[in-house]
Amino acid sequence: MPAEPEILALNALMNYLLVGGALFVLGMLGFLARRNMIVMFLSAEMMLQGTALTLVGFGRYHGNWTGQVFTIVILTVAACEASIALALIVVLYNRRTSLDITLWREIREPELECPVKDEVLEREEAEEIEPIPGPESYPQLTPAGIEPAHPGQAWTERRS
Amino acid sequence: MIFPTVAIMLAAIGTFLLLPHRHGALRPGKLHLIGAALAAVGLVGLLSAYLSFSGPFLSGLFLMVFSLFAVFGGVLTVTSRSPIDSALWFASVILSTTGLFLLAGAPFLAAGTVIVxxxxxxxxxxxVIMLAQMEGKAAYDRAARSPGTSTFTCFLLFWCxxxxxxxxxxxYTDQGKKALLPPRDYTAFYVVQPDFPTFRVFSAANRSTSQFVDAEGNRKxxxxxxxxxxxxDxxxxxxxxxxxxxxxxxxxVAITDPKLPIRPAGPTAPSGLAA
Structure with a gap:
């Protein structure tokens, strides 16, 4: 006869599933909503952390090592993903001199319609914004002298 | 189901208020405070109502603290304007997760996660220091991609x-308990029919090397x-x-080849936005 699962073990599993689900959802939100490629990368890593939490919780509930072995596999895949993603970020940054992901929207299928309105159009339609002092405004410093002559090419543009 | 729905809705509204505006418009500090308060109330309410612990008081306390730190670190990672802040909050997420690993009896994984x-x-x-900081505060850090739709989708998934x-x-009826039986109990249940495919799958997945306890019942x-x-295995x-x-x-190594042709004709960052 199969033994009844303990209610206490079930409750401990629920804790891990709840926190793991919250981390996964927050990572998904960051991946969808943020435009900085580095923050998107961190959000993807956070989704992996949520999954790892649920796996460890399930492994503890079932009383075997499978969940922890899966989490080790997730760790190595996350390491691979980090190396490839950071290499890609360097390449994309070199092409556009920006970490903004919306500059790459033309690589989608050309015949597909854009689900989101074009942001340049949106920006033109949006009314002028008056800066309000708050957490999103930054201090403006007056330049303290004549700007010196720059030596030829800036180091960000040098390619050799 | 009313309480968790309300808590998740509060958390969603708070997170939406904390996210950057879609056009990068400035938000007054009061809205930020309201958003932070709403998200905190929603998430603390949800976690404190549905995290249950038994056993020693300290492990329950640490479970609560680590869970709260993980979730708040997650919210702040996603909503911080500066990528350096995001990275720091992500570190707090990682540390809290390793704490939860320790509580779940996985110290090797905790150490490995911290090291990696x-x-x-x-x-x-x-x-961040190489790429983002030399331009100063970037416009794309202060604007979000359709934040309302994203927040709605993600928190709908969370609600589900x-x-x-x-x-x-x-x-807690018999049917409900049967739905999450550990597979080793299924193995015991199906042992009368060794040719049954379910039994073969479960016994292959439950070899003695993959269990926490050895044959005498001692913990490995x-x-x-x-x-x-x-x-x-x-x-x-x-x-x-x-x-x-x-x-x-x-x-x-292959995709970061420095000799590739770089910067073909195409849109670059608008110069007025980078400052």
Missing amino acids: YAGAIIVTFLF LVYSLLSFRAD PHVAGLGETLFT YLITVELVGALLFIALVGA
Whole structure:
């Protein structure tokens, strides 16, 4: 006869599933909503952390090592993903001199319609914004002298 | 189901207020405070109502603290304007997760995660300092991609997850208990029919090397047990993962070839936005 699962073990599993689900959802939100490629990368890593939490919780509930072995596999895949993603970020940054992901929207299928309105159009339609002092405004410093002559090419543009 | 729905709605509204505006418009500080308060009330309410612990008081306390730190670190990672702040909050997420690993009886994983992600976060810092910081505060950090739709989708998914979890939790009948039987009990149940496919699958998945306890019922030492199952049951997985790491190394070297032609004609960052 199969033994009844303990209610206490079930409750401990629920804790891990709840926190793991919250981390996964927050990572998904960051991946969808943020435009900085580095923050998107961190959000993807956070989704992996949520999954790892649920796996460890399930492994503890079932009383075997499978969940922890899966989490080790997730760790190595996350390491691979980090190396490839950071290499890609360097390449994309070199092409556009920006970490903004919306500059790459033309690589989608050309015949597909854009689900989101074009942001340049949106920006033109949006009314002028008056800066309000708050957490999103930054201090403006007056330049303290004549700007010196720059030596030829800036180091960000040098390619050799 | 009313309380978790209200809590998740509060958390969603608070997170939306904390996210950047879609056009990068400035938000007054009061709205930020309201958003932070709403998100805090929603998430603390949800976690404190549905995290249950038994056993020693301290482990329950640490479970609560680590869970709260993980979720708040997650919210702040996603909503911080500066990528350096995001990386720091992500470090707090990692540390809290490793704390939860420790509480779940996985100290090797906790140590491994700290070691791997410490390196990853330092590398991310280097990238932020190299790429993002020399332009100062970027416009794309202060604007979000359709934040309303994203917040709605993600928190709808969260509500679905919580709903399925809680509707299972309320079901303590025989049927509800049977739904989450550990597979080793299924093995005991089907042992009368050795040819039954379910039995063969479950017995292959429940070899003695993959269990926490040995044949006498004694708990195996942690790292020794993990290594035993890793190099017996999951030997091919280990080899595949090693190959994957090597391939990723080759790929990363290949795609960052510095001699490739760079900067073809195409849109670059609008100059007025970079400042």
